[in-house]
Amino acid sequence: MLTLTESSKDWLTDTAKSLKGSARRMFMARTVNELGYGGASQAEKELGWCRSTIRKGKEELKNGIIQDNFTQRGRKKVEELQPNLLSDIKRIVEPNSQTDPSFKSSRLYTRLTAKEVIRQLIKLGYKKKELPCERTINTKLTEQGYHPKKVQKTKPKKKIAKTDAIFKKIHQVNKAVDNQPNELRISIDAKARMNIGEFSRGGRNRVLTKAEDHDLGVKTKLTPFGFFLPQHDDLYLFFTASYASSDFIVDRLEEIWPKIKEKYQVDKLTINLDNGTENSSERTQFIKRLVEFAEKTQTTIKLAYYPPYHSKYNPVERVWGIYENHIQGDMMDTVNTTLKFARSMTYNGNKPYVKLIRKVYKTGVSVSKKIMKKYNKFVERVPDLEKWFVTISPGYSV
Secondary structure, three states: OOOOOOOHHHHHHHHHHHOOHHHHHHHHHHHHHOOOOOHHHHHHHHOOOHHHHHHHHEEEEEEEOOOHHHHHHOOOHHHHHHHHHHHOOOOHHHHHHOOOEEEEEEOEOOOOHHHHHHHHHOOOOOOOOOOOOOOHHHHHHHOOOOEEEEOHHHHOOOOOOHHHHHHHHHHHHHHHHHHHOOOOEEEEEEEOEEEOOOOOOOOOOOOOOOOOOOOOOOOEEEEEEEEOOOOEEEEEEEHHHHHHHHHHHHHHHHHHHHHHHHHOOOOOOEEEEOOOOOOOOHHHHHHHHHHHHHHHOEEEEEEEEEEOOOOHOOOHHHHHHHHHHHOOOOOOHHHHHHHHHHHHHHOEOOOOOOEEEEEOOOOOOOHHHHHHHHHHHEEEEOOOOOOEEEEOOOOOOO
Protein backbone atom coordinates (compact mmCIF):
# COMPACT_ATOMS: atom_id res chain seq x y z
CA MET A 1 0.00 0.00 0.00
CA LEU A 2 1.09 3.54 -0.75
CA THR A 3 2.33 5.56 2.22
CA LEU A 4 1.80 9.32 2.12
CA THR A 5 4.90 11.26 3.13
CA GLU A 6 5.26 15.01 2.84
CA SER A 7 7.30 14.66 -0.37
CA SER A 8 4.81 12.18 -1.89
CA LYS A 9 1.91 14.51 -1.02
CA ASP A 10 3.58 17.40 -2.84
CA TRP A 11 4.35 15.15 -5.82
CA LEU A 12 0.76 13.82 -6.04
CA THR A 13 -0.92 17.25 -5.72
CA ASP A 14 1.45 18.87 -8.26
CA THR A 15 0.89 16.03 -10.74
CA ALA A 16 -2.90 16.22 -10.35
CA LYS A 17 -2.84 20.00 -10.95
CA SER A 18 -0.82 19.56 -14.15
CA LEU A 19 -3.44 17.19 -15.62
CA LYS A 20 -6.86 18.13 -17.02
CA GLY A 21 -10.24 16.48 -17.40
CA SER A 22 -10.45 12.68 -17.51
CA ALA A 23 -6.64 12.24 -17.23
CA ARG A 24 -6.68 14.08 -13.90
CA ARG A 25 -9.69 12.15 -12.58
CA MET A 26 -8.25 8.75 -13.51
CA PHE A 27 -4.86 9.64 -11.93
CA MET A 28 -6.67 10.54 -8.71
CA ALA A 29 -8.68 7.28 -8.83
CA ARG A 30 -5.54 5.15 -9.34
CA THR A 31 -3.84 6.93 -6.44
CA VAL A 32 -6.81 6.20 -4.16
CA ASN A 33 -6.79 2.54 -5.24
CA GLU A 34 -3.12 2.35 -4.27
CA LEU A 35 -3.92 3.83 -0.86
CA GLY A 36 -6.27 0.88 -0.23
CA TYR A 37 -9.28 0.80 2.13
CA GLY A 38 -10.28 4.32 3.23
CA GLY A 39 -8.10 5.85 0.51
CA ALA A 40 -10.80 8.29 -0.66
CA SER A 41 -11.17 9.73 2.85
CA GLN A 42 -7.42 9.93 3.23
CA ALA A 43 -7.02 11.68 -0.15
CA GLU A 44 -9.75 14.15 0.71
CA LYS A 45 -8.21 14.93 4.10
CA GLU A 46 -4.52 15.05 3.21
CA LEU A 47 -4.47 15.94 -0.51
CA GLY A 48 -7.60 18.09 -0.67
CA TRP A 49 -9.18 16.04 -3.47
CA CYS A 50 -12.94 16.05 -4.01
CA ARG A 51 -14.56 12.67 -3.38
CA SER A 52 -17.14 13.10 -6.17
CA THR A 53 -14.28 13.69 -8.63
CA ILE A 54 -12.60 10.52 -7.36
CA ARG A 55 -15.83 8.55 -7.81
CA LYS A 56 -16.13 9.85 -11.37
CA GLY A 57 -12.51 8.81 -12.01
CA LYS A 58 -13.21 5.28 -10.74
CA GLU A 59 -16.21 5.08 -13.05
CA GLU A 60 -13.97 6.08 -15.97
CA LEU A 61 -11.41 3.42 -15.04
CA LYS A 62 -14.17 0.85 -15.11
CA ASN A 63 -16.33 1.91 -18.12
CA GLY A 64 -14.19 4.33 -20.16
CA ILE A 65 -13.76 8.09 -20.46
CA ILE A 66 -16.77 10.34 -19.72
CA GLN A 67 -16.87 13.28 -22.16
CA ASP A 68 -17.17 16.66 -20.45
CA ASN A 69 -20.02 18.87 -21.69
CA PHE A 70 -19.55 22.20 -19.92
CA THR A 71 -21.74 24.08 -22.43
CA GLN A 72 -24.83 22.28 -21.14
CA ARG A 73 -24.30 23.49 -17.59
CA GLY A 74 -26.31 26.29 -16.01
CA ARG A 75 -29.59 27.86 -17.09
CA LYS A 76 -30.32 27.82 -20.80
CA LYS A 77 -31.42 30.90 -22.73
CA VAL A 78 -35.13 31.20 -23.32
CA GLU A 79 -34.63 30.95 -27.12
CA GLU A 80 -32.92 27.58 -26.65
CA LEU A 81 -35.84 26.26 -24.64
CA GLN A 82 -38.36 27.71 -27.11
CA PRO A 83 -36.72 27.94 -30.58
CA ASN A 84 -39.67 29.78 -32.20
CA LEU A 85 -40.04 32.45 -29.52
CA LEU A 86 -37.82 35.14 -31.08
CA SER A 87 -39.38 34.74 -34.53
CA ASP A 88 -42.86 34.95 -32.99
CA ILE A 89 -41.88 38.10 -31.06
CA LYS A 90 -40.58 39.63 -34.28
CA ARG A 91 -43.82 38.73 -36.07
CA ILE A 92 -45.81 40.55 -33.36
CA VAL A 93 -43.59 43.62 -32.96
CA GLU A 94 -42.44 44.23 -36.56
CA PRO A 95 -45.74 45.66 -37.88
CA ASN A 96 -45.89 48.07 -34.91
CA SER A 97 -42.35 49.42 -35.25
CA GLN A 98 -41.07 52.52 -36.97
CA THR A 99 -37.64 53.74 -37.89
CA ASP A 100 -35.95 56.90 -36.64
CA PRO A 101 -37.55 59.69 -38.73
CA SER A 102 -34.26 61.60 -38.89
CA PHE A 103 -32.32 58.51 -40.06
CA LYS A 104 -29.58 59.43 -37.57
CA SER A 105 -29.72 55.94 -36.07
CA SER A 106 -30.76 52.46 -37.18
CA ARG A 107 -32.97 52.03 -34.11
CA LEU A 108 -36.55 50.82 -34.36
CA TYR A 109 -39.18 52.22 -32.01
CA THR A 110 -42.15 50.06 -31.05
CA ARG A 111 -45.49 51.01 -29.56
CA LEU A 112 -45.93 47.64 -27.81
CA THR A 113 -44.94 47.02 -24.19
CA ALA A 114 -43.47 43.73 -22.96
CA LYS A 115 -46.77 43.02 -21.21
CA GLU A 116 -48.67 43.41 -24.48
CA VAL A 117 -46.15 41.17 -26.29
CA ILE A 118 -46.75 38.44 -23.68
CA ARG A 119 -50.51 38.80 -24.18
CA GLN A 120 -50.08 38.43 -27.96
CA LEU A 121 -47.83 35.38 -27.49
CA ILE A 122 -50.54 33.71 -25.38
CA LYS A 123 -52.97 34.36 -28.26
CA LEU A 124 -50.55 32.50 -30.55
CA GLY A 125 -50.80 29.42 -28.36
CA TYR A 126 -48.09 29.85 -25.72
CA LYS A 127 -48.95 28.96 -22.13
CA LYS A 128 -48.36 31.65 -19.52
CA LYS A 129 -46.17 29.32 -17.42
CA GLU A 130 -43.90 28.64 -20.42
CA LEU A 131 -43.22 32.31 -21.12
CA PRO A 132 -40.43 34.31 -19.44
CA CYS A 133 -41.15 37.34 -17.28
CA GLU A 134 -41.69 40.87 -18.61
CA ARG A 135 -38.09 41.82 -17.85
CA THR A 136 -36.75 39.00 -20.02
CA ILE A 137 -39.13 39.92 -22.86
CA ASN A 138 -37.90 43.53 -22.56
CA THR A 139 -34.31 42.30 -22.84
CA LYS A 140 -35.12 40.20 -25.92
CA LEU A 141 -36.88 43.14 -27.57
CA THR A 142 -33.80 45.33 -27.02
CA GLU A 143 -31.44 42.59 -28.28
CA GLN A 144 -33.46 42.39 -31.51
CA GLY A 145 -33.25 46.17 -31.98
CA TYR A 146 -36.75 47.16 -30.82
CA HIS A 147 -36.70 50.07 -28.40
CA PRO A 148 -39.46 51.73 -26.36
CA LYS A 149 -41.20 54.59 -28.11
CA LYS A 150 -40.25 57.34 -25.67
CA VAL A 151 -38.65 59.82 -28.06
CA GLN A 152 -40.74 62.88 -28.89
CA LYS A 153 -39.50 62.99 -32.49
CA THR A 154 -41.14 59.64 -33.29
CA LYS A 155 -44.65 60.94 -32.70
CA PRO A 156 -46.59 61.61 -35.92
CA LYS A 157 -47.62 65.19 -36.58
CA LYS A 158 -51.23 64.36 -37.36
CA LYS A 159 -53.69 61.51 -37.21
CA ILE A 160 -56.65 61.25 -39.56
CA ALA A 161 -59.95 59.62 -38.57
CA LYS A 162 -59.17 56.41 -40.50
CA THR A 163 -55.61 55.90 -39.19
CA ASP A 164 -56.49 53.05 -36.80
CA ALA A 165 -58.66 51.31 -39.39
CA ILE A 166 -55.86 51.56 -41.98
CA PHE A 167 -53.31 50.14 -39.56
CA LYS A 168 -55.62 47.27 -38.63
CA LYS A 169 -56.24 46.41 -42.27
CA ILE A 170 -52.60 46.68 -43.32
CA HIS A 171 -51.54 44.33 -40.51
CA GLN A 172 -54.14 41.81 -41.69
CA VAL A 173 -53.01 42.09 -45.31
CA ASN A 174 -49.30 41.76 -44.49
CA LYS A 175 -49.84 38.80 -42.17
CA ALA A 176 -51.95 36.98 -44.77
CA VAL A 177 -49.34 37.55 -47.50
CA ASP A 178 -46.39 36.43 -45.35
CA ASN A 179 -48.16 33.12 -44.64
CA GLN A 180 -48.72 32.29 -48.32
CA PRO A 181 -45.83 30.60 -50.20
CA ASN A 182 -46.95 31.86 -53.63
CA GLU A 183 -47.26 35.51 -52.51
CA LEU A 184 -44.54 38.08 -51.90
CA ARG A 185 -44.47 41.44 -50.15
CA ILE A 186 -42.30 44.33 -51.33
CA SER A 187 -41.89 47.63 -49.51
CA ILE A 188 -41.00 50.60 -51.73
CA ASP A 189 -40.09 54.24 -51.17
CA ALA A 190 -37.75 57.00 -52.26
CA LYS A 191 -35.27 58.81 -50.05
CA ALA A 192 -34.70 62.56 -50.09
CA ARG A 193 -32.54 63.77 -52.99
CA MET A 194 -28.81 63.82 -52.25
CA ASN A 195 -26.44 66.64 -53.21
CA ILE A 196 -23.41 65.19 -55.01
CA GLY A 197 -20.25 67.16 -54.34
CA GLU A 198 -17.94 68.19 -51.52
CA PHE A 199 -20.80 68.97 -49.18
CA SER A 200 -21.14 68.13 -45.49
CA ARG A 201 -23.76 65.54 -44.58
CA GLY A 202 -23.67 66.39 -40.88
CA GLY A 203 -22.05 63.10 -39.88
CA ARG A 204 -18.81 62.28 -38.05
CA ASN A 205 -15.56 60.96 -39.40
CA ARG A 206 -12.31 59.87 -37.76
CA VAL A 207 -10.44 61.25 -40.77
CA LEU A 208 -10.22 65.04 -41.16
CA THR A 209 -12.67 65.83 -43.97
CA LYS A 210 -13.12 69.37 -45.31
CA ALA A 211 -16.38 70.29 -46.97
CA GLU A 212 -17.82 73.36 -48.72
CA ASP A 213 -19.11 76.06 -46.40
CA HIS A 214 -22.53 76.11 -48.11
CA ASP A 215 -24.38 73.78 -50.47
CA LEU A 216 -24.15 76.28 -53.31
CA GLY A 217 -23.68 75.49 -56.97
CA VAL A 218 -24.95 71.91 -56.72
CA LYS A 219 -24.59 70.45 -60.21
CA THR A 220 -25.73 66.88 -59.58
CA LYS A 221 -28.42 65.42 -57.38
CA LEU A 222 -29.39 61.77 -56.99
CA THR A 223 -32.67 60.30 -55.80
CA PRO A 224 -32.27 56.89 -54.12
CA PHE A 225 -35.23 54.53 -54.53
CA GLY A 226 -35.52 51.20 -52.72
CA PHE A 227 -37.36 47.90 -53.20
CA PHE A 228 -37.16 45.91 -49.95
CA LEU A 229 -38.41 42.37 -49.28
CA PRO A 230 -39.07 42.28 -45.49
CA GLN A 231 -39.45 38.50 -45.25
CA HIS A 232 -36.14 37.81 -46.99
CA ASP A 233 -34.08 40.96 -46.26
CA ASP A 234 -33.49 41.34 -50.01
CA LEU A 235 -32.76 44.90 -51.12
CA TYR A 236 -32.67 46.58 -54.54
CA LEU A 237 -31.42 50.18 -54.71
CA PHE A 238 -31.74 52.43 -57.75
CA PHE A 239 -30.28 55.93 -58.11
CA THR A 240 -31.54 58.48 -60.61
CA ALA A 241 -30.60 62.05 -61.42
CA SER A 242 -34.26 62.76 -62.18
CA TYR A 243 -37.24 62.11 -59.93
CA ALA A 244 -38.86 58.83 -58.92
CA SER A 245 -41.92 59.23 -61.13
CA SER A 246 -44.71 56.70 -61.68
CA ASP A 247 -42.99 55.44 -64.84
CA PHE A 248 -39.64 55.15 -63.05
CA ILE A 249 -41.16 53.05 -60.27
CA VAL A 250 -42.98 50.62 -62.56
CA ASP A 251 -40.00 50.36 -64.94
CA ARG A 252 -37.78 49.32 -62.03
CA LEU A 253 -40.42 46.84 -60.85
CA GLU A 254 -40.52 45.33 -64.34
CA GLU A 255 -36.72 45.12 -64.26
CA ILE A 256 -36.38 43.19 -61.01
CA TRP A 257 -39.59 41.13 -61.11
CA PRO A 258 -38.24 38.27 -63.35
CA LYS A 259 -35.35 37.71 -60.90
CA ILE A 260 -37.63 37.84 -57.87
CA LYS A 261 -40.28 35.60 -59.44
CA GLU A 262 -37.71 32.96 -60.39
CA LYS A 263 -35.97 33.10 -57.02
CA TYR A 264 -39.09 32.86 -54.82
CA GLN A 265 -41.56 31.13 -57.18
CA VAL A 266 -44.43 33.57 -56.63
CA ASP A 267 -47.29 34.84 -58.80
CA LYS A 268 -48.92 37.36 -56.44
CA LEU A 269 -47.40 40.61 -55.26
CA THR A 270 -48.31 42.94 -52.38
CA ILE A 271 -46.66 46.37 -52.29
CA ASN A 272 -46.30 48.37 -49.07
CA LEU A 273 -46.00 52.08 -49.79
CA ASP A 274 -47.10 55.53 -48.71
CA ASN A 275 -49.43 57.85 -50.60
CA GLY A 276 -46.70 59.91 -52.25
CA THR A 277 -47.40 62.17 -55.20
CA GLU A 278 -46.15 59.74 -57.86
CA ASN A 279 -47.24 56.43 -56.31
CA SER A 280 -50.62 57.43 -54.93
CA SER A 281 -53.57 55.18 -55.69
CA GLU A 282 -55.16 58.26 -57.27
CA ARG A 283 -52.21 58.85 -59.62
CA THR A 284 -53.73 57.68 -62.92
CA GLN A 285 -50.40 57.01 -64.64
CA PHE A 286 -49.24 54.82 -61.75
CA ILE A 287 -52.42 52.70 -61.75
CA LYS A 288 -52.41 52.48 -65.56
CA ARG A 289 -48.82 51.20 -65.64
CA LEU A 290 -49.51 48.67 -62.88
CA VAL A 291 -52.56 47.31 -64.72
CA GLU A 292 -50.37 46.82 -67.81
CA PHE A 293 -47.64 45.23 -65.67
CA ALA A 294 -50.16 42.83 -64.10
CA GLU A 295 -51.35 41.70 -67.54
CA LYS A 296 -47.85 41.43 -68.97
CA THR A 297 -46.56 39.26 -66.12
CA GLN A 298 -49.89 37.59 -65.21
CA THR A 299 -49.45 38.80 -61.63
CA THR A 300 -52.13 39.84 -59.16
CA ILE A 301 -51.00 43.04 -57.42
CA LYS A 302 -52.21 44.41 -54.09
CA LEU A 303 -51.38 47.94 -52.96
CA ALA A 304 -51.38 48.41 -49.19
CA TYR A 305 -50.74 52.02 -48.16
CA TYR A 306 -49.65 53.26 -44.74
CA PRO A 307 -51.71 56.13 -43.28
CA PRO A 308 -50.61 59.76 -43.74
CA TYR A 309 -47.81 60.96 -41.41
CA HIS A 310 -47.02 57.32 -40.50
CA SER A 311 -44.79 56.37 -43.42
CA LYS A 312 -41.93 55.56 -40.99
CA TYR A 313 -43.71 52.26 -40.30
CA ASN A 314 -43.07 51.25 -43.91
CA PRO A 315 -40.31 48.55 -43.67
CA VAL A 316 -38.14 50.09 -46.43
CA GLU A 317 -37.60 53.15 -44.22
CA ARG A 318 -35.34 51.02 -42.00
CA VAL A 319 -33.01 50.58 -44.96
CA TRP A 320 -32.43 54.33 -45.16
CA GLY A 321 -31.45 54.43 -41.48
CA ILE A 322 -28.82 51.71 -42.08
CA TYR A 323 -27.67 53.51 -45.23
CA GLU A 324 -27.19 56.86 -43.45
CA ASN A 325 -25.23 55.17 -40.66
CA HIS A 326 -23.08 53.40 -43.27
CA ILE A 327 -22.22 56.69 -44.99
CA GLN A 328 -21.39 58.39 -41.67
CA GLY A 329 -19.46 61.63 -42.30
CA ASP A 330 -18.07 60.71 -45.72
CA MET A 331 -18.76 63.07 -48.58
CA MET A 332 -20.64 61.90 -51.63
CA ASP A 333 -18.35 63.91 -53.91
CA THR A 334 -19.05 61.91 -57.08
CA VAL A 335 -21.77 59.63 -58.43
CA ASN A 336 -19.24 56.78 -58.42
CA THR A 337 -18.52 57.28 -54.72
CA THR A 338 -22.25 57.25 -53.93
CA LEU A 339 -22.76 53.96 -55.77
CA LYS A 340 -19.70 52.35 -54.13
CA PHE A 341 -20.97 53.23 -50.66
CA ALA A 342 -24.38 51.76 -51.49
CA ARG A 343 -22.82 48.53 -52.77
CA SER A 344 -20.62 48.13 -49.69
CA MET A 345 -23.46 48.43 -47.16
CA THR A 346 -25.23 45.37 -45.75
CA TYR A 347 -28.70 44.84 -44.34
CA ASN A 348 -28.88 41.87 -41.94
CA GLY A 349 -25.84 40.41 -43.66
CA ASN A 350 -27.15 40.85 -47.23
CA LYS A 351 -25.62 43.20 -49.80
CA PRO A 352 -28.04 45.16 -52.00
CA TYR A 353 -28.44 45.17 -55.77
CA VAL A 354 -27.40 48.70 -56.82
CA LYS A 355 -27.85 50.40 -60.19
CA LEU A 356 -27.69 53.92 -61.62
CA ILE A 357 -30.55 54.87 -63.96
CA ARG A 358 -29.54 57.47 -66.53
CA LYS A 359 -32.91 57.84 -68.23
CA VAL A 360 -34.72 61.10 -67.42
CA TYR A 361 -38.35 60.71 -66.39
CA LYS A 362 -41.15 63.25 -66.49
CA THR A 363 -43.22 63.82 -63.38
CA GLY A 364 -46.91 64.66 -63.17
CA VAL A 365 -47.96 62.50 -66.14
CA SER A 366 -51.72 61.90 -66.03
CA VAL A 367 -54.28 59.87 -67.97
CA SER A 368 -57.70 61.11 -69.02
CA LYS A 369 -60.86 59.81 -67.33
CA LYS A 370 -62.07 58.31 -70.61
CA ILE A 371 -58.94 56.14 -70.99
CA MET A 372 -58.86 55.24 -67.29
CA LYS A 373 -62.35 53.70 -67.52
CA LYS A 374 -60.81 50.79 -69.46
CA TYR A 375 -58.14 50.29 -66.81
CA ASN A 376 -60.38 50.73 -63.76
CA LYS A 377 -62.29 47.57 -64.73
CA PHE A 378 -59.35 45.58 -63.39
CA VAL A 379 -58.97 47.67 -60.23
CA GLU A 380 -60.84 46.75 -57.05
CA ARG A 381 -60.83 48.98 -53.98
CA VAL A 382 -61.74 48.13 -50.37
CA PRO A 383 -64.95 49.93 -49.33
CA ASP A 384 -64.41 52.87 -46.94
CA LEU A 385 -60.64 52.55 -47.46
CA GLU A 386 -60.60 53.03 -51.23
CA LYS A 387 -57.43 55.13 -51.29
CA TRP A 388 -55.43 52.74 -49.12
CA PHE A 389 -56.13 49.21 -50.34
CA VAL A 390 -56.24 48.36 -54.03
CA THR A 391 -56.19 45.03 -55.89
CA ILE A 392 -55.16 44.92 -59.55
CA SER A 393 -55.96 41.75 -61.50
CA PRO A 394 -54.50 40.68 -64.87
CA GLY A 395 -56.85 40.67 -67.83
CA TYR A 396 -56.35 44.02 -69.55
CA SER A 397 -55.37 43.92 -73.22
CA VAL A 398 -54.56 46.88 -75.45
